Amino acid sequence: MASAYQKMTDAELDAALADLERQADELRALNLKLDMARGKPSPEQTALSKPMLDLLTSESDLSDQGVDADNYGAPDGLPSARALAAELLGVDAANVSVMGSSSLNLMYECVLHGYIHGIAGEKPWCQQGEVKFLCPAPGYDRHFTVTESFGIQNVPVPMREDGPDMDVVREYVEKDATVKGIWCVPKYANPTGVTYSDEVVRAFAALKPAAPDFRIFWDNAYAVHTFEGEGDELMNIFDALAEAGAENRVYEFASTAKVTFPSSGMAWVTASPADMAELRGAFAAMRVSPEKISQLAHVRFLKDAAGVAEHMKKHAALVAPRFALVEKKLTDGLADLDVATWTHPKGGYFVSFEGPEGSAKAIVALAKELGVTLTPAGAPWPYGRDPRDTNIRIAPTYPSLDELGQALDVFVVAVKLVSARLAKA
Numbered sequence: 001m002a003s004a005y006q007k008m009t010d011a012e013l014d015a016a017l018a019d020l021e022r023q024a025d026e027l028r029a030l031n032l033k034l035d036m037a038r039g040k041p042s043p044e045q046t047a048l049s050k051p052m053l054d055l056l057t058s059e060s061d062l063s064d065q066g067v068d069a070d071n072y073g074a075p076d077g078l079p080s081a082r083a084l085a086a087e088l089l090g091v092d093a094a095n096v097s098v099m100g101s102s103s104l105n106l107m108y109e110c111v112l113h114g115y116i117h118g119i120a121g122e123k124p125w126c127q128q129g130e131v132k133f134l135c136p137a138p139g140y141d142r143h144f145t146v147t148e149s150f151g152i153q154n155v156p157v158p159m160r161e162d163g164p165d166m167d168v169v170r171e172y173v174e175k176d177a178t179v180k181g182i183w184c185v186p187k188y189a190n191p192t193g194v195t196y197s198d199e200v201v202r203a204f205a206a207l208k209p210a211a212p213d214f215r216i217f218w219d220n221a222y223a224v225h226t227f228e229g230e231g232d233e234l235m236n237i238f239d240a241l242a243e244a245g246a247e248n249r250v251y252e253f254a255s256t257a258k259v260t261f262p263s264s265g266m267a268w269v270t271a272s273p274a275d276m277a278e279l280r281g282a283f284a285a286m287r288v289s290p291e292k293i294s295q296l297a298h299v300r301f302l303k304d305a306a307g308v309a310e311h312m313k314k315h316a317a318l319v320a321p322r323f324a325l326v327e328k329k330l331t332d333g334l335a336d337l338d339v340a341t342w343t344h345p346k347g348g349y350f351v352s353f354e355g356p357e358g359s360a361k362a363i364v365a366l367a368k369e370l371g372v373t374l375t376p377a378g379a380p381w382p383y384g385r386d387p388r389d390t391n392i393r394i395a396p397t398y399p400s401l402d403e404l405g406q407a408l409d410v411f412v413v414a415v416k417l418v419s420a421r422l423a424k425a
């Protein structure tokens with residue numbers, strides 16, 4: 001569809017451009033320093049978990065169901081931590097390892113396992129020549145960085161409104177044995193906010209991979225991060241696998257990064273019994289046992305899935321107004337101009353914005369000039385290459401509402417000015 005700027009006469013467009021250049025000059029003169037780049041909880045959000053710090057003292061009983069948190073042991077994590085992690089994902093605690101504070105780190109270790117030792121008795125990926133991972137895009141840039149760092153070829157796959165384009169995924173996975181994995185954020189995806197439909201989850205479970213060492217990296221980072229109403233329901237991938245009669249196909253990950261404290265929480269991985277046995281072998285070579293004091297604090301603070309749900313409502317009360325502000329500012333500023341679309345997630349941390357073709361880099365650069373830092377354009381694509389240069393990730397959670405409002409005003413002017421300049425070109 002033609003934008004309002006493309007429909008203008010030359011004189012109207014010149015006048016609009018002059019007005020927008022003037023608005024940009026006024027904003028530039030304010031010397032703003034605002035940041036909408038970071039998918040981080042705000043200080044008010046992390047403060048919600050500070051009472052957890054008071055739960056363990058030198059007087060505390062540090063045992064959990066007979067396991068001492070203050071010593072070696074329990075290589076899969078504390079029993080209560082495994083039970084909580086399992087309840088949150090709807091899986092059997094026997095198949096869960098809770099380890100460390102970063103799920104991304106666990107994903108890296110699983111890729112490392114495939115690369116160095118090989119999966120399910122196959123040759124290590126490092127000895128197989130060309131190896132590929134599918135990357136639904138736009139997606140989470142740090143996923144792509146993990147596989148890129150091993151020299152694995154990242155292949156973009158289009159994202160649709162209900163998940164990755166499964167025709168493309170099927171074609172690659174079932175015909176190309178060099179495809180060893182796919183990165184998925186199945187709920188409130190980073191950055192689109194999309195939750196995969198049951199049909200997509202079932203299509204994943206029904207895949208017949210050409211490579212026996214193919215695994216789906218199911219990063220359920222935002223499993224409990226609803227901020228609007230009842231939120232989205234994600235079908236349990238292990239239920240879908242059982243329905244399809246498939247197993248040894250999925251590594252699922254999650255963490256409390258955006259439940260309690262990012263980088264100071266607990267992270268976990270779950271998979272089939274056979275896959276977990278293999279992964280445990282790999283982890284056993286890496287560490288004696290995981291850090292468990294933080295696990296103990298977490299289970300005493302959060303208790304169970306109901307406790308997590310209560311806690312997440314407090315996050316929602318802080319996050320929802322920020323997303324509502326994004327929606328309002330973008331609608332008020334841009335809806336009539338037919339220059340852009342954006343997502344309307346019910347959970348997660350991001351809004352994904354689509355501007356005119358060839359605009360994203362210019363919008364991000366202009367916003368920077370006007371004092372607002374955004375995620376670099378292209379970052380949500382493998383190798384940073386957004387083929388149409390249209391996508392911008394908006395991360396509204398960290399700034400205060402006032403700062404966010406200002407940052408969005410700048411963003412709207414940047415979008416309009418770049419769109420008008422493109423119409424003139």
Ligand code: PLP
Binds near residue numbers: 039
């Ligand atoms: N996975 C996704 C999809 C994310 O967006 C993030 C952080 O933004 C992470 C993982 C990082 O999680 P962790 O801190 O547990 O490594």
